[in-house]
Amino acid sequence: MYGIKKVAELTGMSPITLRAWEQRYGVIIPNRTEGGARVYQQEDLDDLLWVIHQKQAKKITVKQAMELLRKQKAKPLSETIDYRYFIDTIFDFLTSYDIRNATKLTNQLFTIHDAEAIFHHIFIPILVKVGDQWESKDLTVAHEHFISHFIEQQISQVFYGLESSGKHGKAIAICPPNEMHQIGLLLFSLFLKKRGVDVIFIGENTPIDAILTMLKKDSLDIVCLSVTLASNRNYLTALLSELEKEKQSPSIVIGGSGASKLPEQYQHFVLDGDLATWERWFEQHKQ
Structure with a gap:
């Protein structure tokens, strides 16, 4: 603000x-x-x-x-900007390791459009395109890491540069051990912060004890988790079981490709979809 x-x-x-x-x-x-x-x-x-x-x-x-x-x-963003052009152009810059032109074009977009919309409609499709081409061997691991780091940095700059009123409570954003992909979690953290939630972004490798300690100390209203590894199913199940024992259990939201592997009893915590889906969730859960 x-x-x-x-x-x-x-x-x-x-x-x-x-x-x-x-x-x-x-x-x-x-x-x-x-x-x-x-x-x-x-x-x-x-x-x-x-x-x-x-x-x-x-x-x-x-x-x-x-x-x-x-x-x-x-109008929706898709009617006000040719985002396919920007997806392809920024993608081409990044796969050529042209950080200067990728940054320049991104900064130009930020001056005329909402950063959150750009992340959802341009950067996330770029990540999907990277994943597809990595699987088909058209891109290397180096490409995937380079582009992911660039996009994560862009989201981080907006996230940490944004002040939150804390009007709608406090949240913690975490990944289980060994999780290396946290862009989706960071983007959701930005989504909450922009709407008046004070977000503590912890990221990867967060022990269960640390989460429970923070919950008791900081009166957290929302716990956000992102999981991609099937091996973290036991971690999440144990954490969710502990959270349910709390007298004032926080709202829980889980994202990531591994969320579908959770037991059926926890599937109602899973949130995927587009920005509009997130908006509907927020209206139901805001403090």
């Missing part, structure tokens, strides 16, 4: 102009604190940068750019 002075600094606009745009066009409207101070979310900042970019690149008025933004927000 950003105050109006910080947004003015990041956009190159004056606070007076920001307030005028808000009152005149009614498209980008920040939240307010109890004291009346404006609080801009990352999406608000992205929208302002988009309007500025449209105004300069297309030589149009602020009013026209705001109207374009209004219409764009009424």
Whole structure:
């Protein structure tokens, strides 16, 4: 979250102009604190940068750019961006180890579109494409590691740069021992943090005792787990059994390709699907 002075600094606009745009066009409207101070979310900042970019690149008025933004927000991302082009282009850059151009194009996308949507609609399909081509021997392990690290770093930067109000509780995000794939968990952590959940991202190799200790000490509301290895079934079963014994059992959500291997009694904790599915889950479980 950003105050109006910080947004003015990041956009190159004056606070007076920001307030005028808000009152005149009614498209980008920040939240307010109890004291009346404006609080801009990352999406608000992205929208302002988009309007500025449209105004300069297309030589149009602020009013026209705001109207374009209004219409764009009424459409899904797939109708406002040719994301297949960006999937293929960034993929080609990364498979050529061209980090400079991949980063440049990614940063350009961040200035005109919501980062979370970019991760879901562009970066996750890139990972799927990498996995398919790795299995067909068209890509090497080095490619897979390089691209995965790049995408994880992009999500991490947004995650750690985002402040959370903690309005909807506290969560812990963990992987069982020996799990090396945590991008999905990190993306879900960003999803929660963006919606007002204070997320403690632990990641891989988290012992059960450490989780239970944190649960008692920090009053966790949500426990997020990601599992890909079938060998971690016993770990998860033991952890879930312990969590169910807690007097105030937290909400549990499990993702990853190994989640389907859990016993039937725990399948209701499994969450997969797209961003819309996550949104529905959050509405049901938010504090």
